[in-house]
Amino acid sequence: MFKLIKQRLNDIGTLKALCEGAERHALQDQQRAPGAEHFLLAALDLPDGTAGRSFERVGVDASGLPQAIQRQYAEALRPLGLDPRIAAELAQAQAPLPSNRGAYAAAPSGEEVMQALAADRAGRGPLLGADVVAKVAGLDRGVAARALRLMGVEPAALRAAAEAEGDAWRNAR
Secondary structure, eight states: OHHHHHHHHHHHHHHHHHHHHHHHHHHHTTOSSOOHHHHHHHHHHSTTOHHHHHHHHTTOOGGGHHHHHHHHHHHHTGGGTOOHHHHHHHHHHSOOOOOOOSSOOOOHHHHHHHHHHHHTOTTOOSOOHHHHHHHHHTOOSSHHHHHHHHTTOOHHHHHHHHHHHHHHHHHHO
């Protein structure tokens, strides 16, 4: 019983770090509400290291993720007649938005990730960055999905790698 209580308290700390990190990444991207891509970036910042190792398992360097995300934002402006290169340069020159005040709110894709994490917690062990990677890799649309495809990541392979990394980490403890 004590072990379960301790795990839940640790998970609360992990969720806090994940949400704060996702918000920080979103504000850097000039967005008030973090999306799935911001949760993926925040997972890479978690101290357990399982998110980065999930990418390594599929032979991809996760450090290219921020650039792939930025490219997706810039490409979204092409149909509006804006040159993606100019949009990317303008985005780089912007200072992050100030911190949000009030209740925490995620974008729909970010809410989808958080709901998937919450639904899958029963009996899984501690919440890890690999869990977030697995959930985001399971999304078939949105900025995160397009950024992963741009990086040459097969979503099903990344999801399987993240699940294997999470299992390996938990079994080693």
